Structure formats: C-alpha cells, structure tokens
Amino acid sequence: MTTPAAVRQANLDQRNQRIRDAFYKRFTNVPRAQRPEREQVVAQLADEYFLSEKTVEKVLVGYR
Numbered sequence: 604m605t606t607p608a609a610v611r612q613a614n615l616d617q618r619n620q621r622i623r624d625a626f627y628k629r630f631t632n633v634p635r636a637q638r639p640e641r642e643q644v645v646a647q648l649a650d651e652y653f654l655s656e657k658t659v660e661k662v663l664v665g666y667r
Contacts, residue, residue, distance in 0.1 A: 619662045622648055626663055 605613075630644045642656075645663070649656045 618652070622652060622659060622662050625651075 625648055626644060629647070630638060630641060633639075645656050645659050648654075649659045652659070
C-alpha cells in the first residue's frame, strides 16, 4: 500500500514529464525556421496546465 505522499509525488512526476514532453514537441523538436519563441511556448504550457510561467520554467530546468 502506498502512502498519500508517495501518490502525490508520483502524480507530480507524471505531470512534470508531460510538460517536458509537450515542450520537446513544441520547441525542441521543431525546425529552426518554424520554431516559436521559448517564452511563447512556456506561456502556452502555463495556460494549458494552469500553472505560472515560473513553475513551468522550473519544471523544464529540473528544479523541484
């Protein structure tokens, strides 16, 4: 049986991985000519996941 804290951490890790995958798809894995500004992609992800831009930046950089 898992503790509630372990479940919360697992959910947080899954969310962070989804954000990283979406960033890779929208920014990193796009040809340079079609690539939008990084700030624009971060703002889109923040709106999509109902987070602040600062939180999304921390997820992308790898901070907890």
